[in-house]
Amino acid sequence: MVKVNCLNPIANCGLDLLTENYEKTDNFQEADAVLVRSAAMHDLELAENLAAVARAGAGVNNIPLDKCAEKGIVVFNTPGANANGVKELVIAGLMMASRDIIGGINWVNENKSDEAIGKTMEKAKSKFAGREIQGKKLGVIGLGAIGVLVANAGNRLGMDVYGCDPFLSVEHALNMSRDITLVKTREEIFRECDYITVHVPLLDDTREMINKDTMAMMKDGTVILNFARDLLVNDDDMKEALESGKIGAYVTDFPNPKTANMKGVIATPHLGASTAESEDNCAIMAVREIMDYMENGNIKNSVNYPACDAGVCNTAGRITVCHKNVPNMLTQFTAIFSKEGINIENMINKSRGEYAYCIFDIGAASTDHLVEQLQDIEGVLKVRIIK
Ligand SMILES: NC(=O)c1ccc[n+]([C@@H]2O[C@H](COP(=O)([O-])OP(=O)(O)OC[C@H]3O[C@@H](n4cnc5c(N)ncnc54)[C@H](O)[C@@H]3O)[C@@H](O)[C@H]2O)c1
Numbered sequence: 080m081v082k083v084n085c086l087n088p089i090a091n092c093g094l095d096l097l098t099e100n101y102e103k104t105d106n107f108q109e110a111d112a113v114l115v116r117s118a119a120m121h122d123l124e125l126a127e128n129l130a131a132v133a134r135a136g137a138g139v140n141n142i143p144l145d146k147c148a149e150k151g152i153v154v155f156n157t158p159g160a161n162a163n164g165v166k167e168l169v170i171a172g173l174m175m176a177s178r179d180i181i182g183g184i185n186w187v188n189e190n191k192s193d194e195a196i197g198k199t200m201e202k203a204k205s206k207f208a209g210r211e212i213q214g215k216k217l218g219v220i221g222l223g224a225i226g227v228l229v230a231n232a233g234n235r236l237g238m239d240v241y242g243c244d245p246f247l248s249v250e251h252a253l254n255m256s257r258d259i260t261l262v263k264t265r266e267e268i269f270r271e272c273d274y275i276t277v278h279v280p281l282l283d284d285t286r287e288m289i290n291k292d293t294m295a296m297m298k299d300g301t302v303i304l305n306f307a308r309d310l311l312v313n314d315d316d317m318k319e320a321l322e323s324g325k326i327g328a329y330v331t332d333f334p335n336p337k338t339a340n341m342k343g344v345i346a347t348p349h350l351g352a353s354t355a356e357s358e359d360n361c362a363i364m365a366v367r368e369i370m371d372y373m374e375n376g377n378i379k380n381s382v383n384y385p386a387c388d389a390g391v392c393n394t395a396g397r398i399t400v401c402h403k404n405v406p407n408m409l410t411q412f413t414a415i416f417s418k419e420g421i422n423i424e425n426m427i428n429k430s431r432g433e434y435a436y437c438i439f440d441i442g443a444a445s446t447d448h449l450v451e452q453l454q455d456i457e458g459v460l461k462v463r464i465i466k
């Protein structure tokens with residue numbers, strides 16, 4: 080029985096895929112697999128039995144990826160599964176920053192008892208006048224699942240769209256409208272655009288990419304949209320830029336104690352992926368990834384181990400090994416099978432940075448004795464019997 084712990088609520092349509100071989104547990108420490116959304120995992124103790132963590136979403140900065148890799152715990156995410164939900168909220172953000180929709184709605188609420196509201200509003204409305212986005216320049220930093228959808232939507236809304244992504248994948252490039260101008264550096268976006276939206280993961284290279292120096296390059300009144308992570312922006316510098324008018328508005332899905340109370344900020348409470356469709360897509364993808372890993376040892380969409388797919392095992396046994404990507408590991412593994420007189424019928428070994436993963440399909444049923452010997456090799460992080 081595989082024990083699954085959910086650190087956040089996960090949509091039922093995903094959990095319903097779990098068969099009778101799986102059991103939900105409220106105890107994180109006894110889980111073999113964990114499903115998580117935004118819960119912070121950095122301070123959690125990782126038990127020996129934990130084999131997999133699936134993030135029902137894109138960002139994995141709430142998960143200690145290296146600590147997991149070091150313990151042979153494979154971490155998955157669900158690329159693209161919530162991208163449309165975020166894109167739609169970004170478009171709402173573009174509109175809210177351009178037309179004073181919020182000021183207007185607040186005015187109606189404040190004046191809802193006015194019998195003559197139909198007349199008074201005609202006088203009041205000039206306070207809430209805005210500008211149109213058509214013909215304005217939109218800069219998209221990060222052209223991944225979300226960035227490409229935002230760039231294409233901006234283009235369809237008549238915006239002049241610039242995009243930047245030093246690691247642009249072929250898949251995303253193929254999905255991008257040819258009307259979008261690709262630039263090499265984010266500085267070109269900072270200098271050119273009226274609206275700048277960031278869709279990058281939070282990494283050392285992207286942390287506080289919107290700061291005093293980069294905002295100094297921007298046109299006066301530039302609108303910044305941040306539906307990625309709050310730490311991509313230096314909040315103190317943003318406050319100064321909003322006060323001086325350098326930045327016209329800061330739209331963020333990640334308010335914190337500083338920005339929640341900052342003049343010029345339009346904030347939503349991390350709502351980007353909070354749609355029934357996104358939650359369902361993420362839950363289904365995350366559960367399928369966990370099931371394929373637990374049942375077959377296959378890895379798809381991992382963020383700390385290489386992709387590895389051996390299909391369903393049709394030999395007598397299958398053993399998987401998470402290990403350090405260092406010389407001489409395979410020789411030591413195969414020596415053990417050879418000593419036990421077991422034929423390796425199929426074998427896949429893949430590496431990713433410091434870590435590697437091996438699937439052995441063997442001609443005999445796997446035994447605890449085999450696992451113990453493999454586990455004793457220096458550099459081996461986790462060994463699992465699949466069959
Ligand atoms: N508001 C929400 O609810 C919500 C929902 C989903 C994702 N997110 C955030 O949005 C981020 C992007 O999500 P996604 O699904 O598009 O992920 P993704 O992995 O598909 O795309 C990220 C893109 O950023 C690019 N990138 C990395 N470093 C870069 C750099 N220095 N400069 C420019 N581009 C760089 C990558 O090449 C990739 O194409 C996530 O990491 C997450 O933090 C927020």
Ligand SMILES: O=C(O)CC[C@@H](O)C(=O)O
Pocket residue numbers: 116117135136137138139161349352353
């Ligand atoms: O799970 C959520 O609600 C948000 C997910 C989002 O931040 C992500 O990175 O995918």
